[in-house]
Each structure stands twice: as structure tokens, then as C-alpha cells.
Amino acid sequence: MIGALFTLLGCQFLGELLRDALHLPIPGPVVGMILLAVGLALRGDGRAEAEASSALDRTAGVLLEHMGLLFVPAGVGVITSAGLLRTEWLPILGGLLGSTVLSLGVTGIAMHRLGRRSAQPCATPARHGRQEARS
Structure with missing residues (x-):
């Protein structure tokens, strides 16, 4: 260990x-x-x-x-910065909301593109299936 x-x-x-x-x-x-x-x-x-x-x-x-337990120092840092948070809450809130919306949007676009790419069937079996259906 x-x-x-x-x-x-x-x-x-x-x-x-x-x-x-x-x-x-x-x-x-x-x-x-x-x-x-x-x-x-x-x-x-x-x-x-x-x-x-x-x-x-x-x-x-x-x-x-x-x-x-590893997040305790970060929590203490937030508590000791309470005065700064009280005065600068609006830009902090804007940054949090903006970054959240941006990350959700980028993740959604990436998942949409990857899902579309993996959902595309192979060209050969699809053509073969259509030819058999016509016969």
C-alpha cells in the first residue's frame, strides 16, 4: 500500500x-x-x-x-472566505450557473453526436436486407 x-x-x-x-x-x-x-x-x-x-x-x-474527509479543508476554506462570498455572491453565482450550463451543453452535444455515430447501421447489411425484401 x-x-x-x-x-x-x-x-x-x-x-x-x-x-x-x-x-x-x-x-x-x-x-x-x-x-x-x-x-x-x-x-x-x-x-x-x-x-x-x-x-x-x-x-x-x-x-x-x-x-x-478529504473535502474538509475545502469546506474550511469556504467558511473562512464567507466575507468575500457575501460581497461577491453575484459574480460567483453567475460563474457557477454559466459553467454548469456550458458543461451540460457540451456534454449533451458530445453525447448526441456519439449516439448518432454508434446508432448508424453498417451499409452492407442494410442494403442486403432491402434487396431481400424486394425479392
């Missing part, structure tokens, strides 16, 4: 380093997650890799079980 935790933290650290070095506009932990996903996709299927994957699964499960 300690090795898996170091793997997760190492990916986050490398993501932070890459973000700073390349001046990327996305957070370092997101870059780290991408690095972890690529690393997991490219690894071999040997016994040692399977044990490491199992340790990562267990460690990620423990972290997910305690996710509520």
Missing part, C-alpha cells in the same frame, strides 16, 4: 513539475492522472505488474472511501 501511495503521489508530483516546466493551463494533479493512466495502459501483463495494479486498486479504494 505504501508503494502504491508513493506511485500516486509521484505521478501528482511529476504532473506539477510538467505543468510548471511547460506552463500548461491545467492543474498538475490532472497532468499526473494522465501520466498514471498512460503508465497503466503501457505496462506489461506480468505477475509483478498485476500485484502493483492490485495494490493501486486497494489504495485508490481506501482513498475513495474517505473522500468526504
Whole structure:
């Protein structure tokens, strides 16, 4: 479990380093997650890799079980910024609503296009079926 935790933290650290070095506009932990996903996709299927994957699964499960506890610092930050929230509530609300509508719209368009693409039947069986129906 300690090795898996170091793997997760190492990916986050490398993501932070890459973000700073390349001046990327996305957070370092997101870059780290991408690095972890690529690393997991490219690894071999040997016994040692399977044990490491199992340790990562267990460690990620423990972290997910305690996710509520990990949000406590963010909640404390919101409470300590109550004065700022009280004075700047309108732009914050506008940003929240705007980003929500935008993300729902983009997700809806993407799902619509992907659904349409996967729902298209193959050309050959459809033509063959029509020819048989005419006969």
C-alpha cells in the first residue's frame, strides 16, 4: 500500500513539475492522472505488474472511501472566505450557473453526436436486407 501511495503521489508530483516546466493551463494533479493512466495502459501483463495494479486498486479504494474527509479543508476554506462570498455572491453565482450550463451543453452535444455515430447501421447489411425484401 505504501508503494502504491508513493506511485500516486509521484505521478501528482511529476504532473506539477510538467505543468510548471511547460506552463500548461491545467492543474498538475490532472497532468499526473494522465501520466498514471498512460503508465497503466503501457505496462506489461506480468505477475509483478498485476500485484502493483492490485495494490493501486486497494489504495485508490481506501482513498475513495474517505473522500468526504478529504473535502474538509475545502469546506474550511469556504467558511473562512464567507466575507468575500457575501460581497461577491453575484459574480460567483453567475460563474457557477454559466459553467454548469456550458458543461451540460457540451456534454449533451458530445453525447448526441456519439449516439448518432454508434446508432448508424453498417451499409452492407442494410442494403442486403432491402434487396431481400424486394425479392
